[in-house]
Each structure stands twice: as structure tokens, then as C-alpha cells.
Amino acid sequence: MNKWIDISQPLSKGMAVWPGDTPFSYEVSWPYEESGSVNVGKLEMSTHTGTHIDAPFHFDNEGIKVIDLDINLYIGEAEVIYLPGVSKIGIEELTPKSIKGVTRLIIRTDHWKDKRVFPESIPYVEPEAAVLLAENGVRLLGLDLPSVDQLDSKELPAHHMLSKNSIHILEGLVLDEIEEGRYELAALPLPITEGDGSPVRAVLRKK
Numbered sequence: 001m002n003k004w005i006d007i008s009q010p011l012s013k014g015m016a017v018w019p020g021d022t023p024f025s026y027e028v029s030w031p032y033e034e035s036g037s038v039n040v041g042k043l044e045m046s047t048h049t050g051t052h053i054d055a056p057f058h059f060d061n062e063g064i065k066v067i068d069l070d071i072n073l074y075i076g077e078a079e080v081i082y083l084p085g086v087s088k089i090g091i092e093e094l095t096p097k098s099i100k101g102v103t104r105l106i107i108r109t110d111h112w113k114d115k116r117v118f119p120e121s122i123p124y125v126e127p128e129a130a131v132l133l134a135e136n137g138v139r140l141l142g143l144d145l146p147s148v149d150q151l152d153s154k155e156l157p158a159h160h161m162l163s164k165n166s167i168h169i170l171e172g173l174v175l176d177e178i179e180e181g182r183y184e185l186a187a188l189p190l191p192i193t194e195g196d197g198s199p200v201r202a203v204l205r206k207k
């Protein structure tokens, strides 16, 4: 049996977050010395920190929230494809890859090399690609990038087109060591009832 591989960014102080967003912080707010029996921690973070999923509510006031997401999307068979050096992820880039019948598609670009620094620009998903992905059966798209849209986009066309085509989004994966092929994926969101997104612990196991 193959081992599970962690493809999540460690959550730690000073980690890269979206410019202007809440920095990640963890502290022991009630230390052992005070409580007499336990350390109790306190977290403060953006829901879009590190490896995370977006709920449609993130980009649509009428969209569903994290608690309403189908957990079956985030566990199961996944296909990893490698698109090194691309400036966008469009029909042209996807056509050479066989993605027929793939429910969970994970794209390794290697574009975000130093995860300690937020990137200046990223390859983005072309809205038309969402239709092609949906036609092939994709329901979850995971990437080693902090967004599926250009970083300065206000309209977020890829987020909207993916969502319109029933494709959910998993961002900020660490895929440096992951070869193309068929895997099992688990990347479950936390049950944040009002959530617009959630950090996940994402793991892969080669099939």
C-alpha cells in the first residue's frame, strides 16, 4: 500500500498571505503554567490562507457556504497533470492531457516556487477552460497557486465560470514532488457554518 503524501502548506507565523489580508497567528492563550493542567491555543487567520478551498459565498453573496459543500467532492480519485512554465491554463494547455472522466483534477504548474513569499503574478484559468473541464466530468479543480484568477482581477471570471459549471476550487497545494498520474485525494474543509472558505489538510496517495 502506498503512503499518504502531505501536499499542504504548513501554517505558521509569517507565512505568505494575500496582500492586506489577516496574517496567520497561533498563540498559546492559556498556558500550562497559568491553567495548571493544559496549554490552550488561539488561532487568527484568513480562510484563504495556505492550502484551502473556496466556497461559492467567497465570490457570490448568494453562493453556498462551507457547511453546505458536498464532502464527497474532497475525497476520492484524482488525476495530477503537470503544466510547467505556462502563463495561463486554457483549452490549448489542457487539450494534450487526457482528462476524460476525471472528477478531481489537480494541476501542478511549479509557478509559485518560494511559498514563503506571495507571488507577483500567476498563471490563471481561462473561463472557457471551465466548460471543457466540466464536459470531461471535472467537479473539483486543485492547483499549486493562490488563486484561479489573475491576482489583480476584481471580476474573478474563472471563479465564477468554474462555479457556474459546478466545479469547486482547491488552492495553494504543494505539488513539488508529485508526478503526473492517478491518486487518491483527501482535502476536507472544516465545518465552518458561515464560511466563505476553509483551510484543508490535503493529502495524496498514489494508486
Ligand SMILES: N[C@@H](CC(=O)c1ccccc1NC=O)C(=O)O
Pocket: 018, 020, 021, 046, 048, 054, 058, 146, 147, 148, 171
Ligand atoms: N480569490 C482569492 C482570494 C482573494 O481574492 C482575496 C483574499 C483575501 C483578501 C482579499 C482577496 N481579494 C481581494 O481583492 C482566493 O480564492 O483565495
Ligand SMILES: [Zn+2]
Pocket: 047, 048, 052, 053, 054, 146, 171, 197
Ligand atoms: Zn481562496
Ligand SMILES: [Zn+2]
Pocket: 054, 146, 147, 148, 159, 169, 171
Ligand atoms: Zn479562489
